[in-house]
Amino acid sequence: MNKNNTMKEICEALARADTVLIFPHISMDGDTLGSSIALCKGFRGLGKTAHVLIEEEIPEYLKFIDDGSCTFDLDVISEPDLCICVDCAHIERFIHRKDKFFEGKVTMCIDHHRTSECFADFNHIDHSAAATGEIVFNVLNEMGVAIDKGIGEAIYAAIITDTGNFQYSNTSVNSHLITAELFNLGIDHSYVCMMLYQNDRIEKLHISGKILGTIKMMAQGKAAMAYVTRDMLERAGALMTDTEGTSEILRNISGVELSLFAKETQFDETKFSIRSKTWVDVSEISMKYKGGGHKRAGGFTIKKPAFEAIKMIEADIEEYFASHSGENDN
Amino acid sequence: MNKNNTMKEICEALARADTVLIFPHISMDGDTLGSSIALCKGFRGLGKTAHVLIEEEIPEYLKFIDDGSCTFDLDVISEPDLCICVDCAHIERFIHRKDKFFEGKVTMCIDHHRTSECFADFNHIDHSAAATGEIVFNVLNEMGVAIDKGIGEAIYAAIITDTGNFQYSNTSVNSHLITAELFNLGIDHSYVCMMLYQNDRIEKLHISGKILGTIKMMAQGKAAMAYVTRDMLERAGALMTDTEGTSEILRNISGVELSLFAKETQFDETKFSIRSKTWVDVSEISMKYKGGGHKRAGGFTIKKPAFEAIKMIEADIEEYFASHSGENDN
Secondary structure, three states, X not given: OOOOOXXXXXXXXXXXXXXXXXXXXXXXXXXXXXXXXXXXXXXXXXXXXXXXXXXXXXXXXXHXXXXXXXXXXXXXXXXXXXXXXXXOXXXXXXXHHHHHHOOOOEEEEEXXXXXXXXXXXXXXXXXXXXXXXXXXXXXXXXXXXXXXXXXXXXXXXXXXXXXXXXXXXXXXXXXXXXXXXXXXXXXXHHHHHHHHHOOEOHHHHHHHHHHHOOOEEEHHHOEEEEEEOHHHHHHHOOOHHHHOOHHHHHHOXXXXXXXEEEEEEEOOEEXXXXXXXXXXXXXXXXXXXXXXXXXXXXXXXXXXXXHHHHHHHHHHHHXXXXXXXXXXXX | OOOOOOHHHHHXXXXXXXXXXXXXXXXOOHHHHHHHHHHHHHHHHOOOEEEEEOOOOOOHHHHHHOOOXXXXXXXXXXXXXXXXXXXXXXXXXXXXHHHHHHHOOEEXXXXXXXXXXXXXXXXXXXXXXXXXXXXXXXXXXXXXXXXXXXXXXXXXXXXXXXXXXXXXXXXXXXXXXXXXXXXXXXXXHHHHHHHHHOOEOHHHHHHHHHHHOOOEEEHHHOEEEEEEOHHHHHHHOOOHHXXXXXXXXXXXXXXXXXXXXXXXXXXXXXXXXXXXXXXXXXXXXXXXXXXXXXXXXXXXXEOOOHHHHHHHHHHHHHHHHHHOOOOXXX
């Protein structure tokens, strides 16, 4: 495995490159795309040739960040001096662009995930950053890029989406200090928030209403479960992505320690998202069903239609709380 | 009208007082309560006698901020040296405690509202502060208070609730710089967010699901309306306060410029909350019905049951967009 490089080492390598190809991860979010575009614009400002290479459409709510940085064209730069993947813990995160990535004369990974593997020639993995956007801000400053409003707003979008508007536990002093600097650079934070958060699909609200109608409380109010079936989605004209955030809504119920959201993804396949508030280690429950995750967020799949899968899980959840009764009550 | 005093002047007046009574406004929110409690704890740390005088129960989600600062007892301090109202633009905001307020040998108002009147002996109204909590942070620093975790968390709660987690347009460089200092003082921001935002009543989710089922799009998707009736509330066991935030959910629909949320408050009374995204001046519409508000948020009341009131408004909204067609399309 390669080593984790210092900020100085990666900036020196970046300075040597004239042509740069930037790789955000698949299932693009605000951090990977905002960070990639900020780098691209920064490099262009330094006179380099730079592009962000993508393999899927930019999600609607993130499209405002791009103003000509992104391309699907694998040949946009032949034999790039440098290929950088951004916010990617594993090669699988850009698997269909992997060959192009390793075509780079030099490869680099800039990331903040704890699970990040040092698979590139140069790696700068900073777990302390709440968003890769924070690292990118430091990189651009170190390289002497004049950070303008556009670059600033891309970094701001990266930070707020990856910190849940500064709420998540990863949020740090630096998240706020960097944001203060972005404000001083003249970003329009209200505009970014409006573009990110005020563009909900009407179908999302329709399916959300239906899902809220399925909430079932369990374990004397300590657990909450809701579901969405393929039929419900079809009737609302909604997509499964329209149900994002449901697990958190369920977890946020007063008194609820554990939430489960069952998504019928196929006729005989149900995916569960599982969240806890303060003490249940959900990875323990997920692993029982060959799933994974962290202490407070996880998931697993059961090869059954929703109603059968739910019935099975319900019994388990009741049993879990019965066997942990009194342990963490307050 | 009295003058607006400097930070130095109010801190000198504060320094002279041994007994201090603090007045948050009614319909307590995170800013008024967090700011009041932070001041109280800070003053106690300086050896003063201080209490926060309230006239209504602390809302459930804010109770964690108080640890013995708040009292209903009008006689907790007789003839206080100083009475301070916090985040109160008008005397009406503490109307039932008004006589006690003016019993103070010296009166003071610390606030950030543009509409704030200088009705006290000393007034420090800073419009540039996103939250009164920001002013309170500066006051405590100026007075040499050792800001501990508890005080810091009260101020943090004030700032995040009044800035919508740093999203609202009032959020400033200072909001982030002060928050960075609070982080350095060791606050547990995740704990505060959990207490504020992860304690939803289950009835809130039930009524929310029902309300989402009433959404009606108007004016070719530029306007969205939803409603709640007294019957719907009763069936869900919900309170009208459980419907807070609905106007914003409706405004956040993609393509929607104007949202209306109709609340049947009495058999023959319907209150409308009205919001706009970028160009409709909602105060113009509100005033037509003898309501009020700002450009982007307002409200008015119609003395009719919900369905009749809605029918009346619908026609008006369609007409409004027809007569403003093309004006601000993009």
